[in-house]
Amino acid sequence: MATSIKDVALRAGVSVATVSRVFGNGPVSPELRERVEKAIAATGYRPNLSARRLRSRHSHTIGLMVADIRSPFFTELSRVVEDEAYRSGMRVILCNTDENADREAMYLRLMEEERVTGLIWAPTRGSLERLAEDDLPFPVVLVDRGGPVGRHDSVVLDNHQATASLVHHLHSIGRSRIVGLFGNASSTAIDRHLGYLSATASLGLSSEAFFVAPSAEAAEREILKVFSRPDRPDGIIASSNLMLLGIVKAMRRLDIRTPDDVAIAGFDNETWSELVGPGLTVIEQPVGDIGRMAMTLLFDRLKAPKAPARKVMLSGRLIVRGSTAPVTGLVDEPVD
Amino acid sequence: MATSIKDVALRAGVSVATVSRVFGNGPVSPELRERVEKAIAATGYRPNLSARRLRSRHSHTIGLMVADIRSPFFTELSRVVEDEAYRSGMRVILCNTDENADREAMYLRLMEEERVTGLIWAPTRGSLERLAEDDLPFPVVLVDRGGPVGRHDSVVLDNHQATASLVHHLHSIGRSRIVGLFGNASSTAIDRHLGYLSATASLGLSSEAFFVAPSAEAAEREILKVFSRPDRPDGIIASSNLMLLGIVKAMRRLDIRTPDDVAIAGFDNETWSELVGPGLTVIEQPVGDIGRMAMTLLFDRLKAPKAPARKVMLSGRLIVRGSTAPVTGLVDEPVD
DNA sequence: AAGCTTCATGTAATCCTTTTCAGTGGCTTT
DNA sequence: AAAGCCACTGAAAAGGATTACATGAAGCTT
Structure with missing residues (x-):
């Protein structure tokens, strides 16, 4: 049976109210406070948070x-x-x-x-x-x-603006057939999709969006499908980290070079973002x-x-890495 | 003021005990149970978990x-x-x-x-x-x-065995100067260090261990220092994910090739482990x-x-990837 | 038909605190 | 010197549930 405030009060020779006041910094004389604190230490008393929450009507x-x-x-x-x-x-x-x-x-x-x-x-x-x-x-x-x-x-x-800045960035390095890969579950993906749409529109670019379950595997499958078509995109924007990983896997599988053949960019900067492939360009939240x-x-x-x-x-911060490095056309120079 | 069990009891025309029993699946007749459930729905009653925990003396x-x-x-x-x-x-x-x-x-x-x-x-x-x-x-x-x-x-x-298997694996691909990089905070690192020591000893290999704060940056710094010496190791074992990332960063910085010059292996399989550098060999927990x-x-x-x-x-599972691929000596073949 | 179970229900105690209320004694104010 | 105030303190109520115990009705046994 755990010790309660009563035991402490008894041992210190005070009322339970006084013990309670010691915890709640109510007005307690120095002598009593010391006696109570000694009793607390001696008994190893720990206040019961359930009781406290109940009575104080505050769950904290x-x-x-x-x-x-x-x-x-x-x-x-x-x-x-x-x-x-x-x-x-x-x-x-x-x-x-x-x-x-x-x-x-x-x-x-x-x-x-x-x-x-x-x-x-x-x-x-x-x-x-x-x-x-x-x-x-x-x-x-x-x-x-x-x-x-x-x-x-x-x-x-600001998902709209963030995604738009990704599109503009890809455009600035000369990409024009930029597809978007979005998760189909969260509303974030919707906002990012809208940003993608308005940016491609304002740049006069074509747009094509794909929605998949939020997993690297689903993303990989979808991208494999997209790249089995004749008109391959030269840029991909992903609405999340997992999508990004799936895309990189697909690129490896198909032996497509990044950024030479396809530039890739997405969301969330992680410890490993700079180490995957040539380094991933992302929006850091x-x-x-x-x-x-x-x-x-x-x-x-x-x-x-x-x-x-x-x-x-x-607003997010655009971190540019190798996956969207401008391609010189002649030599592959190491970036950074 | 939130509705309490009393309000429900009043509305259903039963005692509070009966309401409580409806929740705790005590014995309640079908009619009363239905009346109570109607009252609960009507009042939007939610039991107070603090009170419940206090009285039942069970925090769940x-x-x-x-x-x-x-x-x-x-x-x-x-x-x-x-x-x-x-x-x-x-x-x-x-x-x-x-x-x-x-x-x-x-x-x-x-x-x-x-x-x-x-x-x-x-x-x-x-x-x-x-x-x-x-x-x-x-x-x-x-x-x-x-x-x-x-x-x-x-x-x-089984940290001892797991680390030993990493050492044996590196040895099996021809590495002999294998250093270990361990975190200085957790006891896990100690166990892994011991595994490293006993494996190197049993193989007749030299051993050298470094302990650093558990961060990629600290690991990177330490490895840069290690590789500034003339006698560079040809294999590194890391006691964690973060260490592993720091090592890869250092290798990039120094332009040292993996696995050709140095083989790398560590702990924890993540979504991105296969995508960092040539793919990271790890023990999956x-x-x-x-x-x-x-x-x-x-x-x-x-x-x-x-x-x-x-x-x-x-026991962990060894997942072999590019970072410890055997080197042919002549051609760099892409490792799958 | 008396006595014994069993089942459903209600009453009241209980869990452990905080908080309200009502002093008590000592000081200051006028 | 009476009144008012302040700083402490303790007794008791309250917070919202569960549960021990009591009760009454119904069903069984013999």
């Missing part, structure tokens, strides 16, 4: 719902969010939805039962559309995906900033529940 | 303490653990220690306050040594790192099995607290 918990923690963007995001949360005495409940609406609904219910203080959420496409209707008993900050400014705060990458901003929005919201919703859009 | 929570969720092994592990946990109605509290003893101690205290049912833990080196002494009020299963069979269950890779086994050990322990501690050792 925030939820974090993402598609899959294994996707590097979310890995990094979760790390930032947890650090920020623990720093301000909060705990995080992490959930992986796998872009599955049922799991998402289940976890939302869990969040309610946990009485979370707030939720940081990368919703599935369906939920994003339905978000205006169902209202949740806690504030929500959308990350990574967010529609028009609605009832909820959100912080996202400010994940740390996104996570911290999400926490800021959440805390602000808690302070001012009625304030109008804010949508924060951060 | 397990802790997961790892060095850093961003390290791919732990990312995958956390995913497996969370899935298994949620499947059996448990929740997970994730903590990143950053190999820092203070953070670790702080989080251990948190685990006690949360009254976790059990803890899955990749302890820092210091904690691993001190583990026999301090005893915790909940069962612990060590993962990734585990000393001799002590008081705690553990599940680890059965992360999923490790995670599931850890959960199994934990649940078994809960059923039989007094049973003797078990140490489960799983």
Whole structure:
């Protein structure tokens, strides 16, 4: 049987209220405080967080719902969010939805039962559309995906502009038949698709987009199919890391040279991005900033529940590497 | 004010005990059950988990303490653990220690306050040594790192054997001056170092080990230093993914060819391992099995607290790729 | 038909804190 | 010197569920 606040009080010869006040920095005289602290040390007492949460009606918990923690963007995001949360005495409940609406609904219910203080959420496409209707008993900050400014705060990458800058970059190195490969699950891919469309249009380029399941294998298969046709593209833009890997695999398989025959570019800068093939050109997302901003929005919201919703859009950084190096036409010079 | 079990009881015209029994599948007649369920739906009632945990004296929570969720092994592990946990109605509290003893101690205290049912833990080196002494009020299963069979269950890779197999593999392709690069923080690196030592010794090879901070940059710096000496090694074994990346970077920087001049091998198979340079030879860890086994050990322990501690050792799988392809000596053939 | 189970239900205690409320004693104010 | 204030402290209520125990009705046994 674990020791409770009662045992501590008994041992210190004070009331339980006083012991509680020692933890909550209420007014306690120095002598009593010392006696209590001695008793705590002697008994090895640890306050029961469930009881504390129940009575104080404050869970000190925030939820974090993402598609899959294994996707590097979310890995990094979760790390930032947890650090920020623990720093301000909060705990995080992490959930992986796998872009599955049922799991998402289940976890939302869990969040309610946990009485979370707030939720940081990368919703599935369906939920994003339905978000205006169902209202949740806690504030929500959308990350990574967010529609028009609605009832909820959100912080996202400027996907439209980012993808457009990839297209312009490929165009600037002389590519004209640029196809796009997008995931078919997340709303991010949709935004990136739109950016791709408007950029190709404004440059007067043809456009062709493919949508596949978000896995390297699916991407590889699709690209193999695309390159079995006579009119091969000379540039590919991928809406994610996994797509990018699938593309590189397909290029290897077909023995197509990068960037000579096809230039490749995509999203998310990773430790290994510069080491895959000739180095991958990518848009780097400010994940740390996104996570911290999400926490800021959440805390602000808690302070001012009625304030109008804010949508924060951060811009990515284009990192140019070998996969989009300009081709001299005569000699393959090492880039960098 | 959120609706409580009382409101539901009132609305359904039953006692709170009956409502509680509907949730806990106690004995409730069909009619009452239906009335209660209607009342739940009508009120949108959600049980308060804090209250439930407090009264039932069961947190339904397990802790997961790892060095850093961003390290791919732990990312995958956390995913497996969370899935298994949620499947059996448990929740997970994730903590990143950053190999820092203070953070670790702080989080251990948190685990006690949360009254976790059990803890899955990749302890820092210091904690691993001190583990026999301090005893915790909940069962612990060590993962990734585990000393001799002590008081705690553990599940680890057979690091000794795995590293030895890397050495033997390099030897089999004709390498004789094989150095080892190890992280200086985790106990895993120590085990791998020992495997390296005994394998080189048994093969009659020279050995030289370097220990650096667990980052690609530190690894790169160290390797640059090593290769500034006249007697360059012809093989390198790295104790982790990050080390491996640092080595590849150094090789690029120095324009040293892999595997011709130096063969490279390390740990953890990732999506991109086959795409970095000529493809990286690695030991693949059965992360999923490790995670599931850890959960199994934990649940078994809960059923039989007094049973003797078990140490489960799983073996890795050697995946040979271009970075350790045998060199023909005449022509550089592309390795598949 | 009396007595014994069994099943469904309600009442009240309990889990462990925080928080409200009501002092108590000592100081300052007027 | 009475009044008011302040800083501490303790007793008790409250938070929202589960569960031990009591009760009453129904079904069985003999």
